[in-house]
Amino acid sequence: MALTDLKIRNAKPTDKQQKLFDERGLYLLVTPAGGKWWRLKYRFGGKEKSLSMGVFPDVTLKQARERRDAARKLLANGVDPGIERKVQRAGAAERAANSFESVAREWFAKQAPGWAATHADKIMGRLEKDAFPWLGGRPIAEITAPEVLAVLRRVEARGALDTAHRVHQNCGQVFRYAIATGRAERDVSADLRGALPAARHTHFPSVTQPSEVAGLLRALDAFQGTFVVQCALRLAPLLFVRPGELRTAQWSQFDLDKAQWRYTVSKTKTEHLVPLASQVVAILRELHALTGQRTYVFPGRDVKKPMSGAAVNAALRRMGFDTKTEITGHGFRAMARTILHEHLRFPGEVIEHQLAHKVPDALGAAYNRTKFIDDRVRMMQAWADCLDKLKAGAHIIPIRGGTDPALN
Template identity: 85%
Template sequence: MALTDIAVRNAKSRDKLYRLFDERGMYLEVSTTGGKWWRLKYRFGGKEKRLSLGVYPDVSLKDARDHRDDPRKLLAKGIDPSIERKVQKAATVERAANSFEAVAREWYARQAPGWAPSHAEKIMGRLEKDVFPWLGGRAIAEIKAPEVLTVLRRVEARGALDTAHRVHQNCGQVFRYAVATGRAERDVSADLRGALPPARHTHFPSVTEPAEVAGLLRALDGFQGTFVVQCALRLAPLLFVRPGELRTAQWTQFDLDKAQWRYTVSKTKTEHLVPLATQTVVILRDLHALTGQRKYVFPGRDVKKPMSGAAINAALRRMGFDTKEEITGHGFRAMARTILHEHLRFPSEVIEHQLAHRVPDALGTAYNRTKFIDDRIAMMQQWADYLDKLKAGANTNPV
């Protein structure tokens, strides 16, 4: 007789495993501990075989019967349900290993060690936010160009056109890696060239007129926030390094007696030397009394970590500056580059080396941390003196 829900529910454990049979080869197997498993008994190629249909009560009597019918249909076609299940399981495992997300994370793991941490974080953040939710589980070889375009349009629709272009670029890198590793035939993202409107790249806002710089410097000196952030604000125009390099500066990189700061440039992975003006050393010595026992020169709320990447711009906004139109933490670099060349008349190659830009020379050297070092030492001191004069209201005409 066919089983009933009541009979299945009331089946108790016994001293030995036993079975309650249903129709068409299905039965319930009850263990000595009370566990209940649905099984299907069938014959294939003259051999008796069994197939699991699930565990009760997760799989009800009705669901178990539904699960039974599919294998029986395969038997009618001359297919062994056990073999078919193994094939499907293997296909599922292979599909998961070759999904867009799996390939993307593998590509990322290989590339990220050569990137700056902030750059690596941005790339994975874009993939996790804008791509994985929609394409992550798809087999990368099956993804078509229109599907990628839908993802890009979704990013564009929220007003992040530049991000959409970057997502397009990252998807292309993943697809090309999949091609190289034999998991895709081609980079379908290449078909989307021109599908997005061109992004308008804008420079970081900056203050480059000496009279305006004077007001900015006085505002920085008058900042009412924490001493750590105030020091970072005062040092930003004096050092004009990248904001991420300033906020992650470590005390072990500084030799205040020699007035030097040595660190590895985040973009070029090259060593860089920053000569420190006397004004800079004074600020750093004051700050050393507070944070000198810490790893970072500018520790954050968690003193084991550096100051937040948003701290400088947040402080500028608190002082009333528009970080979209007037000045940002990165804008101090443009300010120094412009005034050092146009007003203090320093050669552009000296300035570019101090900015840690790649400046190929006649010998093909892309970057040399000590190139023009004497000129750079003089420039950094003259720059600090010039900023002091601006704050004091001195004549701002070109030297």
């Protein structure tokens, strides 16, 4: 007799497996543990075989019969349904391995060790948010240029044109990796050059007029947040390193007796030396009493990790500064570059080396961490002294042709 839902639900497990037969080879296997598995009994090539049809109640009696009928059609056409299932699964596994997301994550895993953590997070964040939902499951070799353009248009439509260009760039990198690994024949994103409007790049907002610096510095000193963040705010203009390099600074990189900080530049992966002004050393010695036993100079809530990347900008906003139009943690670099060159008259190449920028010289050396080191030591102390005097109400009076301005 054919099975019914009631009979299936009332079937109780025993100490042995039970087979409850339906029709045309379909039966329900009831295990001693209480599991109920659909099976199809059939013959192919003179051999008796069994094919799984799913688990009850996830697969209902009606669905199991539909699967049985589909399998018997294959048999009628001379196809073993068990072999056909293996072929389909292998094809699905291959398509999954060659999907855009799989290739992208493989490419990312190869490249990420050479990137700064913040840079890597931004790339994967863009892919996960703007590309994977629409392209992730598609075989990369089958993706067309219009599909990629549709992804970019969605990003552009929300007003993030610069991000759209970066997604375009990242997609191109993934396609080129797929070509190199034999999973695609061409980079279809290359067909989209010029499809997006040119992005307008803006600089990080910064305070670059000496007359405005005093108020900013006094506001930093008056910050009422945690002592760790307060120290980070006081040091940011004095050191003018990249925000990620400041917040991830480790005590092992500092020699306070020699007034030096050595670390690896996040962008160029080169060693960098920051001479520490006496004011900086004083702040660090005070902070060392609190965090000196930790790895990071500025630990976060989880003391095993550095301070949040958003902490400095969040503190600036708490003090009333607009981080979109006035100042950001990165803006202290522009502040130092502008005032050191235009008002304190330090040579541009000395400033650029201290900023850890690549500045090719006549001998072709792109960067040397100790080049101009005597000038940089003097410059960093002069900069700290200048900020102290500005904070106290002095005014810069540039002396043309010199590097020692007067302040009154």
